[in-house]
Amino acid sequence: MLNVRAAVAALALASSWAWSGAATAQSGPLPSWNDGKVKSAIVEFVGKVTQENGPNFVKPAERIAAFDNDGTLWAEQPVYFQLQFAFDEVKRLAPLHPEWKGKEPYRSIIAGDMKGLAASGEKGLLQIMAATHSGMTTQEFERSVANWLNTARHPTKKRPFTEMVYQPQLELLAYLRANGFKTFIVSGGGVEFMRVFADKVYGIPPEQVVGSSGAVTFRMGPSGKPELFKDAKVEFIDDGPGKPVGIxxxxxxxxxxxxxxxxGDLQMLQYTAAGDGPRLTLIIHHTDAEREWAYDRKSRIGKLDKALDEGQAKGWTIVDMKSDWKAVFPPER
Amino acid sequence: MLNVRAAVAALALASSWAWSGAATAQSGPLPSWNDGKVKSAIVEFVGKVTQENGPNFVKPAERIAAFDNDGTLWAEQPVYFQLQFAFDEVKRLAPLHPEWKGKEPYRSIIAGDMKGLAASGEKGLLQIMAATHSGMTTQEFERSVANWLNTARHPTKKRPFTEMVYQPQLELLAYLRANGFKTFIVSGGGVEFMRVFADKVYGIPPEQVVGSSGAVTFRMGPSGKPELFKDAKVEFIDDGPGKPVGIxxxxxxxxxxxxxxxxGDLQMLQYTAAGDGPRLTLIIHHTDAEREWAYDRKSRIGKLDKALDEGQAKGWTIVDMKSDWKAVFPPER
Known part of the structure; x- marks a missing residue:
């Protein structure tokens, strides 16, 4: 726990405002954002809502900013990182479960057989999630996530997953908070998974992380101490129409x-846009096959289709990763 | 909405530190708390966790304080105030529902027949809660609560319900926040009900209110605008073992x-006490039949029995309302 915390703290520090990107140094609060329409829209919006006595002033308490996580604050290819964690956990736990060797979907994961895993479909994935995300206390789960973050590397980029975060978004979060915003994560990811790193990596404390959750039971543990035990039952899916409900x-x-x-962010964006007064709704379009990945309407992960159409039709701010971001990830340490 | 907000804002102001109670003026941060063991326990605890470089220092981010609401921050007799709201709503809505006149439990409420209501039992209460807490948007519900708070009076004390809050607790909340604590409500009450007044009355913003909730559905409203519709289904009961789960x-x-x-607070207190480092767990014992109400082990509302035994056995801080509180409610305005 301590190690990963120290590591991500150092990362957060290294990736703060001071860093000026690989290209020319740029002044102002968002150095990794290229000048242009998108950056102007952000800066103008923040200027507008913070201008006291201005017509669009919003009290600090009401400056709520909601960020999706997968594909918005950190990458999500080739598979959601939480799913990668689940696969790695199956491998780590396999010696304790000799029966898994002959049993799908475990056999496929242990053998690295992604086709076999795909064949087990959604049911297989749910089994894997249950096997790695329940049957333990919340504290035990937190430790296993922390250990994984401390040792695992992204399969192609070879970096720790906590460095697979978007540098321009770290700057945006800091910029918003410096302007009195309260920043929240509102993600389909597991709330207890994200809370392990959200504070140190994004500066977003546990109580400002909204996500999917499994049922948890209060009980007296073996030592007579109360504990929270994670059940296999899915309780809330914070995705699609679940996002405004979660908010x-x-x-x-x-x-x-x-x-x-x-x-999966469409309804959150619609709900945000429909409020009274000034609103800013943004979508990242993953257009950068070289530095990150390029995908949208046909992707199985992070599919962007209806929200892109609606965003374009309604004048939402669409971020073109390739042209709007001077850097994608923080510098290697 | 505006009126009640203004009223409770004025109340919050009137009830802040400056007010020194009906008895002799007392210096220090908790003027409505009598000097003694309980007040000392609070002040010593806060001193300890805020002393930098001290052995019990707790970082501000981890100074989380959780308060029950009914019977802890405001009164709960002769019935939970949210239930009183539900009864009043049935009366208000009765002209739109002529069929209620011949139908229990509505008939009893409209007729003021509390015996008839009691006969309809828990099932009757759930029907009343559903009739008054669902079948509308979250915004419509918020308006009806605000209107009620603005006009309703406590049946025996004759004061607005937002003045039925405990003056010593307002001071304690302010004292904790001044010492870097983040104050939360963790209550069996409805989260959307409490959020209407928690910020103005207690200084606790909506995102720091944890409570019971009904299911809510995202949908496109008649005007084509997205809205959140309150369903009749109970989703989460933040009481008893549900409190640490909600936390x-x-x-x-x-x-x-x-x-x-x-x-109903026992498991929250157990869970809090079981953490590492310094902990403070407090229970209000309602002992003041004159200024408030006296009830404990046999009360139907706010029953305090097991938690009193465990608190006494484990040395939790038990507040004797009659002797520890110099004042109970804020001064009349």
Whole structure:
């Protein structure tokens, strides 16, 4: 725990405002954002809502900003990182489960047989999630996530997953907070998974992370101490129409800024846009096959189709990763 | 909406530190708390966790304080105020529902027949909650709560319900926040009900209110605008073992201070006490029949039995309302 915390703290430090990107140094609060329409839209919006006595002033308490996580704050290819964690956990736990060797979907994962895994479909994935995300206390789960973050590397980029975050977004989060915004994650990812790193990596504390969750039971543990035990039952899916529902349940106010990258963010963006007063709704379009990945309408992960159409039709701010971002990831350490 | 907001804002102002109670003026941060063991325990705990470089220092981000609401921050007799709201709503809505006149439990409420209502039992209460807490948008519900708070009066004390809050607790909340604590409500009450007044009355913003909730559905409203519609389905009961579960789900950190008044708070207090490092767990014992109400082990509302035994056995801080509180409610305006 301590090691990964120290590592991500150092990362957060290294990736703060001071860093000026690989290209020419640029002044101002968003050095990794290229000048242009998108950056101007952000800066103008923030200027507008923070201008006291201005017609669009928003009180600090109401400056709620909601960010999707996968594909918006960190990458999501070739598979969601939380799924990669689940696969790695199956391998790590395999010696304790000799029966897995002959049993799908475990056999495929242990053998590295992605075709076999795909054949087990959604049911197989749910089994894997249950095997790696339940049957333990919340503290035990937190430790296993922390250990994984500390040792695992991205399969193609070879970097720690906590360095697979987007440098321009770290700057944007810091810029918004410096302007009195409260920044939230609103993600389909597991809330207990994200909370392990969100504070150190993004500066977003546990109580500002909204996500999917499994049922948890309060019980007296073996030592007579109370503990929270993670059950196999899915309780809430914070995706699609679940996002505004999650915002209502956890935050209780409508955001004035929302940022997503896929059709799973559409309803959050619609809900944000429909409020009174100034609103900023943003979508990252993954267009950068060289530095990151290029995918949209036909992708199985992070599909961006309906939200792209609606965003274009309604004048939402579409970020073209290739042209709007001077850097994608923080510099290697 | 505006009126009630203004009223409660004025109340919050009137009830802040400056007010020194009906008795002798007292210096220090908790003027409505009598000097003694309980007040000392609070002040010593806060001193300890805020002393930098001290052995019990807790970083501000981890200074999480969780407060029950009914019977802990405001009164709960002769019936939970949210239930009183539901009864009043049935009366208000009765002209739109002529069929209610011949149908229990509505008939009893409209006729003021509390015996008839009691006969309809828990099923009747759930019907009333559904009739008054669902079948509308979240915005419509918020308006109806705000209107009620603005006009309703407590049946015996004759004061607005937002003035039925405990003056010593307002001071304690402000004192904790002044010492870097983040204050949360963790209550069996409805989260959308409490959020209407929690910010103005307690200084606790919507995103720091944890409570019970009904299911909500995202949909496109009649005007083509997205809205959140309140369904009749109960989704989460934030009471008893549900309180540590709610804390885990919404806050994601274990509190270092928890304050309750009934057996419904027992597991939250156990969970708080079981964390590492300094902890303060407090229980209000309602002992003041003159200024408030006196009830505990046999009360139907706010029953305090097991938690009182466990608190006494484990040395939790038990507040004796009659002797520890110089004042109970804020001064009349």
């Amino acid at each position: 209502n349940r956890f935050i209780g106010r409508r955001p004035i800024l929302a940022f997503g990258n896929s059709d | 885990n789900r919404f806050i994601g950190r274990r509190p270092i201070l928890a304050f309750g008044n009934s057996d």
